[in-house]
Amino acid sequence: MKNNILEIKNLSFAYLQQEVLQDINLEVAKDDFLAIIGPNGGGKSTLLKLILGLEKVKTGTIKISKNLGYVPQNTNININFPIKVIDVVLMGHKNETKVKGIKKYFKIGYTKDEKDCALASLKEVGMEKFADSKIGSLSGGQRQRVMVARALSAHPKILLLDEPTSSIDVEGQKQIYDLLKKLNKEITIIVVSHDISVILGYASKVAYINKKLVIHNGIEKDIIDRDNGHFCEVEMIQMLDQLKQKDCSC
């Protein structure tokens, strides 16, 4: 239990009136590769935002180490912004220096180390050729790769990705997930995805979220909550089929 890098206890959350997440309990260990699945509007992105501190926790607790990397679901914001790919990746670096006091607010530009690191991150996602392109000139999938690179450049301990491959081609998806697998030797990966086939090859744990959270470490029949509706049935069954290669009784 000491190995837990993330602990969520009795977490509930509502934006306005309606509860989006209800009584979530989740433990993630250092070496986990957690996949989060669930229907649209199920609360997956909300859970990530709560973990990241982008939304304030009101009920329940979240314990997490600092140093998080994040790939947001929507990578199409501000695509007309005059900025180069490399500068987007450089933004991933933490805004802190060894300099203390007032001086730390006046650190101009980026160091050579930071630039090298950003280029290395771009190389990892196969985008180094585009370092000097304008972000708006890339395709949706290329932009997602850049956002993955931006998250990597911070050398995070946990990497949270919200549907990072939704517009990346099959080849690219495999490339990204292989990369995540490799990174998983060092860091914790939490990824939201609708793509079960990909998830199954890589995830060590699966969490299904539709307001409530159900976790699967292995396979138990009773995990299927019939009240969760159509999505649950289709997607769960698929998943279980593929995991165990045997029929599911529902």
Place this chain on the structure above:
Amino acid sequence: MLEVLSYDFMQNALIAGILVSIASGIIGSLIVVNRMVFLAGGIAHTSYGGIGMAIYFGFPIFFGASLFAVLSAILMAYITLNQRDKIDTFVGLIWAVGMAIGIIFVDLTPGYNVDLMSYLFGSILAVSSDDITYISSLLGLIIFIMIFWYKQILAVSYDSVYASLRGINVKFFYTLILVLSALTVVIAIKVVGLILVIALLTIPVYIAEKLSSSLASMMIISGILSSIFTVIGLFVSYQFDITSGASIIMISALSLLIFLSILKIKKQLL
């Protein structure tokens, strides 16, 4: 034609015009990429409240306008950061209330006011050397802030959510951008007047946007273009005896039109 340069007022106008153009190139770029054009319009019009009060109470108009502009900028920053869904309502409200305060105080002031007209339509030919000192200090401050905090300002402008994850104080920088916009709006009012100030801040940026691949180059190109338009506009205004603000904006708008046409023709040829 060049003999006009021997007049002090023309020299002052040229210097002030260029300084203001550089500032508005930098700040206008920030306003456009942060999609704050509506907010900047609100700030400009709210400053009218300060102008009216300054005229009534007899303190310097520059000061009154700056005060109101900065206060409205801080208020707008607060609303944007905390009540995002109500921006339209509140900005519209601040805008209208600012103008109304201005109108009431101007009404209460007896007689026709030349100063007021010059603020509505610009008064670059009446720029004093004190004005130039103030404008150059502000430009100095803007350049200083851009050099030292470029990274942070870029991050907040491009992706404020990610910037906050990276430990950047988004609220501080967002407010800073709006306050600098407010101060720039006031000096730009001096050049083209309240009515046309948003055009001065944005038209050169729309051209620069197509020519730049970084925020910094966008700022520099906007500043240069804006300076060129202002200088040409000033000479045109002198030559044909028309209001300088209007001629500067017409030159800018015409250039934008020509630029966009060239882009379009180029695209079709390729």
